[in-house]
Amino acid sequence: MPFTPIHMGPGILIKSILRGSFSLMLFGWTQIIMDIQPLIVLITGEGHLHGFTHTYIGAIVIAIFAALTGKYLSELGLKILKLYKHERPISIAWWVVFLSAFVGSFSHVLLDSIMHFDVEPFFPFTLDNHFLGLISVSMLHKVCLYSGLVGAAIYYGINWKIKRIL
Template sequence: MPFTPFHMGPGILIKSLLQGSFSLMVFGWAQIVMDIQPLIVLLSGEGHLHGFSHTYVGASLLTVFAGLSGKYLSELGLKVLKLDFTSAINISWIVAFVSAFIGCFSHVVIDSVMHSDMRPFYPFISNNDLLGIISVSTLHKICLYSGLVGAIVFYGVSYVKQKT
């Protein structure tokens, strides 16, 4: 299903570890960008559900788009929401692109494990060796638990920083 929140779990964990060197908002935007093509297929009934956008070639192109647009959208969102956990409203270009890259490529990996129509290495290889490597239930648990652990670590680090 497009826009699944399970993709955010690993992003929350990565944010907790990298702190200001990672933008969870750009990462989240990359998740949405990745699922625009499947959403169009679902709405129109035409096309391949996990098509070109869910290949590593497609993810590379979408990384550029998500990094460029996500930097500005995230900065605007932080200003509007007045959320500033990193002490800087400005997101550097490197942080934007690293966050978009991790977002797009992790999306392909996670979806490759659970969707039989995925061809992540297309046009070079047509098979999907990650399919079923773990159960969908286990994959969902990993995503959920990584988000919970990430939230605990993030707020734990923030609490310790505040006390020192």
């Protein structure tokens, strides 16, 4: 299903570990862009549901697009949410932007490759999907959900510890 929030679980875990070296907003923006093509197919009934956008070559293109568009959208979002660093708007470094977008697009292809039979992650080199059924869909959903819960616990636990020290 397009725009599934379950993809955010691993992103939350990565954010909790990398902290300021990873943008969860940019990761999420990339998830949305990844699923625009399947959404169009669902609406129109035409095309390959998980087509080019769900290949690793497509993931590279989408990561670059997501990074270039998402940096300023994310910084605007942080400003709207009034999240500042030393009373100045937060600026996201370009390397963080690209890292977050590439992790987002590549993880999206991997996760969808495990559960969707029509994903061809290594197209045009091969149509085979060796990730399909690597683990059950139920287990995949649990891994994503639990990684998000563990990530949130780590993130807020570290914040709590930092506030106690200061």
